[in-house]
Amino acid sequence: MAIRLSDIAQACKVDISTVSRALHNDPRVRENTRELIRRTAKKMRYAPNLAARNLAAGTTKTLWLLVPDLKNPIQQEPAQFLSERLSREGYDLMIVLYHDEPDAFRRLLMRLTQNVADGAFIIPSGIAYDAPEYTSLKKNQYPLVFLDRRAELKSCATVTTDNAAAAAELVARCIQDGANRFVIMFEKSNSAGHERLQGAEKALSRQKIPYLIFDKPEIANASFMKNGRTAILASSSFSVYAFYEHNKQHFPVTPPIAGVFDQWNDRTENFAGIYICRQDFHGIAEKAADIMLEKLKGKKTESGLHHIPALDFISLKKP
Amino acid sequence: MAIRLSDIAQACKVDISTVSRALHNDPRVRENTRELIRRTAKKMRYAPNLAARNLAAGTTKTLWLLVPDLKNPIQQEPAQFLSERLSREGYDLMIVLYHDEPDAFRRLLMRLTQNVADGAFIIPSGIAYDAPEYTSLKKNQYPLVFLDRRAELKSCATVTTDNAAAAAELVARCIQDGANRFVIMFEKSNSAGHERLQGAEKALSRQKIPYLIFDKPEIANASFMKNGRTAILASSSFSVYAFYEHNKQHFPVTPPIAGVFDQWNDRTENFAGIYICRQDFHGIAEKAADIMLEKLKGKKTESGLHHIPALDFISLKKP
DNA sequence: CTGAAAGCGCTTACAG
């Protein structure tokens, strides 16, 4: 059905190895033959069978981006930047979802050991950190770059926002607007949330400003909120809003200030001020691509954490 | 490095063909041998080389979803539903972006002819309708299902919203709220917009309500807007908002009503009413998956348009 | 029930 190397070889009356070389621009093939071969290949609409090429060459020119879903900018934006950048470098990027399911995640990690891609970018969620597939990949030095969060895999490159600095900056902005007590909702269960938590705590204790840490939108201590302006910090506006809903009786006089990452998805009217730290997804993707391409070239790269500064801080509303 | 069939064969003292059969649960292999083989395969962490399997079997158990980008729900949501559904059926879904670039699109279409996937879902944009890659795929009866919009490929299955009915319903809601003149901004350049345009026009002319058609947010005829309540219909809130911005001097007294698809992304305060038709992405994905799976089984499927009713109509604001 | 063998369509040393 499809045209094969042998069809071209027959048409040009040469061996298929010569055709293969000509199509790979091997300088050893004479100019004339090469041109003839390339012309007839084009005329016959030759397209190499990639499965055969992969098997013989052991390389796929394909990279994976493994993400839990496509719900947030952190999943959507790097996908686009990476896809464009890598296609310029001759790689196809496959975006693959694991739906936050450990089984699916592990199955897809296994695929990576099966020659489907030359490397993978991974946004891990809190699952399957101890997957045996990880160690198998690591043993084979499989090129892996983590985005946003780190998996419990030492020695693997991770590109993320400078979360501590970003959280500190959110704290500073809220203080400028009069906040004198903080509710912090960053989840320590993932590395990004953990860094944010630490950044915020450090900034607040330096200034001796009281704060409480909540993982969930529980009912907060009423006396803590009273007589002051509270700032609520979280990774997403959903958490902030849920906390507000649970505690709205505490904010009848002085509405709270909110500080979140990336975007505000809810109603704004109950907040005095809203600050958003926008992460530099382009920068993150760019750095991740650089690291991956170096790894693919066989270079040893520094395998630690790479912190990209936040893109900017915007205020949706000011008190 | 990686474990091969031959390693297992050696360990079990059988031929690799027996190993292959046992791992495929071929009933011809004796219960005992099969169990032994499966056990040692698991113990040795065998994972088949997919390139080799693809080459030999001519099938990849992989499907593509080819989309321009990940910016809208129409690109994000079907991706998730399809990925989950197909993984249950034993297929991996690869989401691949073409960035609205004809060259990238054609290159990726060509990949499909190269045995990278057993079939593909495509959300086409206005580009490369005449790509020769299309005809080559079609000639080979390659399983293709279009989502949202149709490409200029007759005889290819397309799953989309019942756009005409949805547009008519938006018209009806706006009329109920007092709209007595319409600005219609659906783009006729794509099949979905075209259907919406026709649906709206038909509903309006039946009721003898005046309307204007705009492709771009031009300055509209002032006298048309005057003395009445205008409804502005478009596929996205961006178009409606841009039109409003260009013509705001016409709406000082009676603010317009807006009708859009999927979501409202802009400020709401300048509109008297906002109606949103939410497409049934789940239903679209489900239907598309059904068609694809039938095609993969070799069945001839009806290859026409499949119209899925809208999920619901919500109002963000009522006059 | 199992094995020996051909073949999928490429790439790549090895000769010449």
Place this chain on the structure above:
DNA sequence: CTGAAAGCGCTTACAG
């Protein structure tokens, strides 16, 4: 500069 040949790791008739 080009060809003959081996090999990548599987699957699948074909024998027995």
